[in-house]
Amino acid sequence: MYKPTNVLLITADDLNYNSVGAYGCEVENITPNLDKLAAGGIRFNRGYVNIAVCQPSRQSIMTGRYPRTNGSLGFEPIKDGVPTLTEQLHHAGYLNGILGKEIHLKPTNRFFWDYFVTEGDLASGWGIGRDPKLFYSFTKEFIQKAEREGKPFFLMANSHDPHRPFAGSDQEKNAWGADLPVFTREITPEEVTVPAFLPDLPEVRREIAEYYTSVYRLDQTVGAILLALEESGQRENTLVMFLSDNGMALPFAKSNCYLNSNKTPWIVSWPNSIKAGRVDDAHFISGIDYMPTILHALRLPEVEGMDGKSFLPLLEGRTQSNRTMVFTEFHRIFAGIDYPMRGVQEGDFGYIVNFWSDGEHQIRGDAASGRTYAAMKEGAASDAFVYERLRHYEYRVPEELYDLKADPDALINLIDDPKYAELVARLKSQLHRNMRQTNDHLLERYEGTFLNQ
Structure with missing residues (x-):
């Protein structure tokens, strides 16, 4: 039974x-x-x-x-x-x-x-x-x-x-x-x-x-x-x-x-x-x-x-x-303040599109509270590595690609490396298909701005 x-x-x-x-x-x-x-x-x-x-x-x-x-x-x-x-x-x-x-x-x-x-x-x-x-x-x-x-x-x-x-x-x-x-x-x-x-x-x-x-x-x-x-x-x-x-x-x-x-x-x-x-x-x-x-x-x-x-x-x-x-997404941290992102990881490679990244908008959230963010803000004044990490965290870039087996902490963005152009095109296509299947509200924006770059 x-x-x-x-x-x-x-x-x-x-x-x-x-x-x-x-x-x-x-x-x-x-x-x-x-x-x-x-x-x-x-x-x-x-x-x-x-x-x-x-x-x-x-x-x-x-x-x-x-x-x-x-x-x-x-x-x-x-x-x-x-x-x-x-x-x-x-x-x-x-x-x-x-x-x-x-x-x-x-x-x-x-x-x-x-x-x-x-x-x-x-x-x-x-x-x-x-x-x-x-x-x-x-x-x-x-x-x-x-x-x-x-x-x-x-x-x-x-x-x-x-x-x-x-x-x-x-x-x-x-x-x-x-x-x-x-x-x-x-x-x-x-x-x-x-x-x-x-x-x-x-x-x-x-x-x-x-x-x-x-x-x-x-x-x-x-x-x-x-x-x-x-x-x-x-x-x-x-x-x-x-x-x-x-x-x-x-x-x-x-x-x-x-x-x-x-x-x-x-x-x-x-x-x-x-x-x-x-x-x-x-x-x-x-x-x-x-x-x-x-x-x-x-x-x-x-x-x-x-x-x-x-x-x-x-x-x-x-x-x-x-x-x-696997497909990932992000929308907002606080009401009315959006940081739209989409991601796809296939095998060991991950592609991320940051719709919000324009060099002007700066990300906010509880990750920026406590000791770590404050220490990065202070350290950025005298350490070039800390400055670059802080700026990348706060402003990001429109697209990112990482070899997550070799670089799980996402330190080396490969998006502009011509060696990965074919891989990037495939990952973009996979993400596009997922967005289309789910009637993603950012689909048209993705098609117009990122898909065929």
């Missing part, structure tokens, strides 16, 4: 793909719980989100659609009539629960939550979305509710780490005063490696250490959630996925279309269904694929209009020949 599978989705907030031990992080023992989860299932090395900012990223995951097709380009609700994963699960008899970040899935009535811990419940005095003990208690309470009601469950557990303000930072104290979420391990500047896309300045290194202190606490939260699941006796019948909504909130990561913006650690564990210790280096999967994959895994009907496709065959050890590229 078929027993419905439970689903647990654990998300990080602003976690870079390579900040996890299993993904090569050099900070010793930074993510033991995530590493254990990866060892017990499958780790995707080409997992992506389609947009690198919180609400539209999460709403893409939960609708199987690009932001430009579900209607949420920034911090807006999805369009009326767009089906959601939790709507389908609700109709199939599932109990739906969410821990934190429910404000980033709008409108609320389209997501059919039976149990939710709101931002207010996680506010000051409640751990501010960063207390592993609270996540343990809430997860346990939700699973017990599902057991009492005799229903399979879907739980979306959303850590607020390692989103700003970072653990132990001045920014954190300024935000919340004395009633701060606790942390049990402080990562020191000497322990970290500054990402190559940032200058290695003392204040930058200090902020990277604060970020990793938050990463360690995130991992403790993951461990607490999984412990509650294990103690419930439901672990063997639960499909667990872990991913981040976007990259770290620092220049050249979050709110862009770089590798460090959209690539995410993506781990799947499903006892008795997925062989432990597998690594997939070949196939591209993205946020829009989450909803169709879950529906497929649970033997539920497909939903029309989704842009994503199920990667259940990959979980089962098969291959999918069409998973050779």
